[in-house]
Amino acid sequence: MSRPSADTAGVSRHTRRRPPxxxxxxxxxxxxxxxGEYPPGTALPSAGELCDEYEVSRTVIREATTTLAEKGLVATRQGWGTVVLxxxxxxxxxxxVxxxxxxxxxxxxFLDNLIEIRTTLECAMAARAARCIDGAQAAVLASKLDELASLRDDPTAYARADIEFHEIIHRASQDAFGRAIVSSIQGKAVRSPQYSGDPTREHIDLTHEAHARIAEAVISGDPEGAEDAMRSHITSSWERRRPHVTTEE
Structure with a gap:
């Protein structure tokens, strides 16, 4: 079976001293x-083979296997070894994962599914934020919108401030679970070029107009308007940057 790719953090002799x-x-x-290098139903290499592969002790392999099991990736089966689930x-x-x-x-x-989840959660959070936002939070949101306006010629800086804009609304909604879920999944997705895209100035201007509509509805205490504006923003933004996949007949 092939060795896991280099960027998956294989352990070399030079990194053996780095815990854990x-x-x-x-x-x-x-x-x-x-x-998919180890398909479901197949067994991982034996503990001895993994020790040789990563140049670590059996104790380290046992710890690693236990952690993989906690993540639902593997299970130990009598007579089979450590099997991929x-x-x-x-x-x-x-x-x-x-x-x-x-x-x-x-x-x-998975990115399409993420957008569906974001739409469901963030629309609800925008509506709640419109009901719950206080004066201090409204001022912070308005200030962030002004900052975004000044960054429209810098896509990288705009993207960072964009995330912060949404986080302000998440905090104002007081929806701790929704905020945690969106933060968890989006934090990983933004590393995918297909998720972040390569926005033009025109796209950034459209995004900023959407941000302005969201902020206006939230600050003015309009739950339905905030929900609608957030839905339009997330879905239209994804439509602009989603890669178009063509299939050969």
Missing amino acids: LAAAVVRSLATAIVL DQEQWSLLDPL LDALFQREDRLV
Whole structure:
């Protein structure tokens, strides 16, 4: 079976002194499993083989295997060894699993699903923010919108401030669970070029107009307007940057 790719953090002789070793092994194996190098139903290499592969002790391999099991990626089966589980059993919100999912060839499926989740959660949070926002939070949101306006010629800086704009609304909504879920999945997705895209100035201007509508509705205490503006913003923004996939007949 092929060795996991270099960028999945294989452990070399030069990194053996960097604790914890198990974390590096977990990242490498988790990525290999999610990317399909070890398909569901197959067994991982034996503990001895993994020790040789990563140049670590059996204790480290045991720790790594335990962590992979906690993430729902593997299970120990008598007579079979450590077996890879089906995707339905994976902890999909786990940071390592998410990171690997957005590296897969079929990542667009997961990115589309992410947009659906964002739309559901963020529309509700925008409506709640319109009901709950106080004067101080409204001032912070208005200030962030002004900052965004000044960054329209700098796509990288605008993207960072864009995330902060949404986080202000999340905090104002007082929806701790929604905020945590969106932050978790989006934090990994933004590393995918297909998610972030390569926005033009025209696209940034359209995004900024959407931000202005959201801010106006939230600050004025208009829950329905905030919800509608957020839905339009997320879906239209994704439509602009989503890669168009063509299939050969």
